[in-house]
Amino acid sequence: MTARRIRPSLYVSVDIEADGPIPGPYSMLSLGAAVAGRHDADGFTPADPGELTFYRELRPTGEEFVPEALAVSGLDRERLVAEGAEPAVALAEFCSWVRSVGGGAQPVMCGYPASYDWTFLYWYLIRFTGSSPFGHSGCLDMKTLYATKAGVPLRAVAKGTMPRHLLPRRPHTHHALDDAIEQAELLADLMAWPGPGSPP
Template identity: 60%
Template sequence: MARVELYVSADVEADGPIPGPYSMLSFGLAVCGTFDGTRFTAPDPSERTFYAELKPISGDFDPQALEVSGLDRERLLREGRDPAEAMRAAAAWVKTVADGALPVLVAYPLAYDWMWLYWYWVRFTSRSPFGHSRHLDIKTFYAARAGAMAARSTKRQMPAALLSARPHTHNALDDAVEQAELFQNLFRWGG
């Protein structure tokens, strides 16, 4: 018997292109729905969320990446959460909100956010609450539902009715909630 899946939208802000040499500065998670194989249920994604700002793990950073997020690395060096503590807290949050369901991470685009989160979970806690492969790429999900090429599956090319009314702010929590609404709309969309 298949378990219910719980979809969790994720967004990451980092100070460079890859984890290790660079640092994840913040991440947001938002519950965006459950699916039992027949019925999709979509709660308000702003109701169950997790957000953390982290201490940088290296001295390397790309100034342009900081311009995108608007995060202050110097402040995070002083006030950011310890990465191990933040990743343990996030894993515990996922377990709590899943409440026995199988958690699946969703993101747009998945590759970037998954790379950071998975690396940080494995590095700082030894395992991801999503295993190594329970994730869905929202961009690919749209391409498949729309019968569109991947290169033509950007938010700018999606029907406006699918998009969230929330702005894309580059705050990881805001963007996780925005993406959760996009995922909910895509799940219900006939294509």
């Protein structure tokens, strides 16, 4: 019996900045993405995370916002009302970009943690494009990946508890593209890490 051919996955690190905790009442203000690597039957091959990237700042979809959430990114909401990309245009461009970098692989969104960014990204994709290049479940949470490899409870995971050699060299700036690139570095390190007790 012939083994079923495994279709490769393309890992796309995604980070979003938003002005509140959930999509709908609140808005995604920026979207950054970076190709982190490709995973096939032979294993994971990291990419240069700064090479294939995407970034857009979006017009808010409503009036509500949480000042503390807005302050995290430092984005000027009034400027985005006037100058931000229309969400339907930005998300269509994002889908085209994902297809262009895929090379026949199945795209997988990855984030740290994925839950917040995936919630906004998937909601925006379905609302403004009607579909998702990642399907309905094509996301990988790096906190879960670390917890599984390290053998620790998920709620015990924080970057400060990880071995230093796994952490990205780039800073976490709360700029969506910077952070997507930083997360792509973290994914590559996690994928290569055999687990606790291994040399750095």
